[in-house]
Amino acid sequence: MFFTYLRRELRRRRKAALVVASGLALGIALVIVVSSVSSGMEKAQGKVLQSLYGLGTDMTVTKAAAPPTTTGQRPRFNFGANDNGSDKEQSSDRVLVQGFQTLAASTVSKVDSQHGVADSVGGLSLQVIRVNGQFTRGRFQQNGNGGGGRGGRQGGQQPPQGRVEGGGANFDVNNYSVYGTDVTKPALGPLTSSKITSGRTFTTSETNAAVVVADTSYAKEKKLSVGGTVTVKGVKYKVIGIATPDSGDAAANLYMPLQQAQTLAGAKDKVTTIYVKASDSQQISSVKSTIQKNISGTTVTTSADLADTVSGSLSTASDLASNVGKWLSIAVLVAAFLVAGLLTSSAVSRRVREFGTLKALGWKSGRVTRQVVGEAVVNGLVGGVLGIALGLAGAYVVTEISPNLQAQVGGSGGGGGQGGFGGFGGPGRRVASKALDVTLTAPVSLSTIAGAVALAVAGGLIAGAFGGWRASRLRPADALRRVE
Structure with missing residues (x-):
C-alpha cells in the first residue's frame, strides 16, 4: 500500500x-x-x-648553510703558462658543495635507527663551474720612424716606439649540477622522480664506478648519448642512461655514484641531504619531531612544509x-x-x-x-x-x-651556491630554475x-x-x- x-x-x-x-x-x-x-x-x-624529493620520500634531513662571510674562500681557477708561441685552449673545473653544510655520512645510520623511520639514504649535491677558453698573444707593431733617429737618449738607444695589437683572452663560464646518489638504495632519492628513457640506471655494485646518468634536457643541450663520455674535473665518466623527470624539471643535470661525487668535491664521507621514508605516512609529524630531538643541528623538512612554498x-x-x-x-x-x-x-x-x-x-x-x-x-x-x-x-x-598549470617551488631556507655563484639549488630545497608545467x-x-x-x-x-x-x-x- x-x-x-x-x-x-x-x-x-x-x-x-x-x-x-x-x-x-x-x-x-x-x-x-x-x-x-x-x-x-x-x-x-x-x-x-x-x-624535489623523489618517489617514496616523506622528508629530508639537512643542515642549514652557514651565513656568508666577507673572508670566505671564493672560487679560483689556475691556468698554466704557455710559452711555446701557440694559442692553446685551456679549461679548469671548480667543484663546490651546494646549498647546505655537509653532514657526516654516519648521520644516515643515526637517522635510520630512529623510531618510525623505514629507510633513509644520503646524497651529495654539487655544482661544477667550468671556465673554458684560450689566451691569444698580442703582436707588437713598431712605428714607421724606427727607434734610431735624432734626439736619442744620451748613452744609449731610444726604446722602440709602437703598440701592441690583438691578443687577449676569450673564456666561457658554464655551470651545471651534479648529484651523488647512493646506488645501493635505488628506491630513495631524487633520481626516483625520473624515468630512464634510454640506457639503464645504476647497479648496486657500481658504488665507485666512473659512470653517470644524464638528465634528458642536459643531454640534448650537450649532445650526450648513452655510451658517450662526459669529463668532470679531468675525469671521464661514461654515460650509461638518460633520465626524463616525471614533472618536467630534474633535480640535477648529472647523477653519479656517491663515492665519486665525494671524491670530486674532496668531501669524503660527507652528504648534504638525507632522504627519509617513514614506516607510517600518518606519523610523519612525530617522526620529524623525533629526528630533530635526537639529532641536533639538523633541519627536517616534510612535503607538508614545502606545500606552502608552491606558487604560480x-x-x-x-x-x-x-x-x-x-x-x-x-x-x-x-x-x-x-x-x-x-x-x-x-x-x-x-x-x-x-x-x-x-x-x-x-x-x-x-x-x-x-x-x-x-x-x-x-x-x-x-x-x-x-x-x-x-x-x-x-x-x-x-x-x-x-x-596546464604552472608551479614554482621556493626554497626552504639557505642561499644558493657558494662563493657568490648562483645556479641550481640542492635537491630537497632548491629554488626552481624554471616554472614546472603540470596537467x-x-x-x-x-x-x-x-x-x-x-x-x-x-x-x-x-x-x-x-x-x-x-x-x-x-x-x-x-x-x-x-x-x-
Missing part, C-alpha cells in the same frame, strides 16, 4: 518532483566537481614536490578550489536543501484536503508523515542520481581539457560518490522533515471545511 500510493503520487506530481530533484542535483554535482578538482590539485602538487597558477587554482569552491558548494547545497524543504512543505499545503480525508478514513499522523518523507527521500535519491551523473560529466570534461585532472573517488549519495538522502530527509511536520499538524476537520 505504501509503495503503491508513493508511486502514484510521484507520477501525479512529476513536475514538482523534478524541480526538487533538479535543485538537489545541481548542488550535489557542484560538490562532486569541486571535490574532484581539489583531488586533482593535490595530485598535481604531489608531482611538483616529487620533483597551481597555487591560485588550489586556493580557488579549496576556499571559493568549498564555500560555493556549501551555499548551493544549503539553498538546494531549503528550496526542496519549502517546495515539499508547499505541496503539503496544497494537499490539505487529501491528507485530511486520509486521516478521516483512519490514517494516523505517523503514517501520513512517513508517506510525505518517503516521497521526499525518493526525490532526493533521484536528485542524487542526476547530480552524480552531472558531477561525473563535469569531472570528465576537466580531465579531457587537462588545463590538471579531476579524479573522482568512491568516497566522493558515497558522499554524494549521503547528501542526496540528507536532502530528501530535510525536505521530508519540512513536509512531514506540516502534514502531522493537519486535522480531518480542515479537509471537511474545504469540501464543496
Whole structure:
C-alpha cells in the first residue's frame, strides 16, 4: 500500500518532483566537481614536490648553510703558462658543495635507527663551474720612424716606439649540477622522480664506478648519448642512461655514484641531504619531531612544509578550489536543501484536503508523515542520481581539457651556491630554475560518490522533515471545511 500510493503520487506530481530533484542535483554535482578538482590539485602538487624529493620520500634531513662571510674562500681557477708561441685552449673545473653544510655520512645510520623511520639514504649535491677558453698573444707593431733617429737618449738607444695589437683572452663560464646518489638504495632519492628513457640506471655494485646518468634536457643541450663520455674535473665518466623527470624539471643535470661525487668535491664521507621514508605516512609529524630531538643541528623538512612554498597558477587554482569552491558548494547545497524543504512543505499545503480525508478514513499522523518523507527521500535519491551523473560529466570534461598549470617551488631556507655563484639549488630545497608545467585532472573517488549519495538522502530527509511536520499538524476537520 505504501509503495503503491508513493508511486502514484510521484507520477501525479512529476513536475514538482523534478524541480526538487533538479535543485538537489545541481548542488550535489557542484560538490562532486569541486571535490574532484581539489583531488586533482593535490595530485598535481604531489608531482611538483616529487620533483624535489623523489618517489617514496616523506622528508629530508639537512643542515642549514652557514651565513656568508666577507673572508670566505671564493672560487679560483689556475691556468698554466704557455710559452711555446701557440694559442692553446685551456679549461679548469671548480667543484663546490651546494646549498647546505655537509653532514657526516654516519648521520644516515643515526637517522635510520630512529623510531618510525623505514629507510633513509644520503646524497651529495654539487655544482661544477667550468671556465673554458684560450689566451691569444698580442703582436707588437713598431712605428714607421724606427727607434734610431735624432734626439736619442744620451748613452744609449731610444726604446722602440709602437703598440701592441690583438691578443687577449676569450673564456666561457658554464655551470651545471651534479648529484651523488647512493646506488645501493635505488628506491630513495631524487633520481626516483625520473624515468630512464634510454640506457639503464645504476647497479648496486657500481658504488665507485666512473659512470653517470644524464638528465634528458642536459643531454640534448650537450649532445650526450648513452655510451658517450662526459669529463668532470679531468675525469671521464661514461654515460650509461638518460633520465626524463616525471614533472618536467630534474633535480640535477648529472647523477653519479656517491663515492665519486665525494671524491670530486674532496668531501669524503660527507652528504648534504638525507632522504627519509617513514614506516607510517600518518606519523610523519612525530617522526620529524623525533629526528630533530635526537639529532641536533639538523633541519627536517616534510612535503607538508614545502606545500606552502608552491606558487604560480597551481597555487591560485588550489586556493580557488579549496576556499571559493568549498564555500560555493556549501551555499548551493544549503539553498538546494531549503528550496526542496519549502517546495515539499508547499505541496503539503496544497494537499490539505487529501491528507485530511486520509486521516478521516483512519490514517494516523505517523503514517501520513512517513508517506510525505518517503516521497521526499525518493526525490532526493533521484536528485542524487542526476547530480552524480552531472558531477561525473563535469569531472570528465576537466580531465579531457587537462588545463596546464604552472608551479614554482621556493626554497626552504639557505642561499644558493657558494662563493657568490648562483645556479641550481640542492635537491630537497632548491629554488626552481624554471616554472614546472603540470596537467590538471579531476579524479573522482568512491568516497566522493558515497558522499554524494549521503547528501542526496540528507536532502530528501530535510525536505521530508519540512513536509512531514506540516502534514502531522493537519486535522480531518480542515479537509471537511474545504469540501464543496
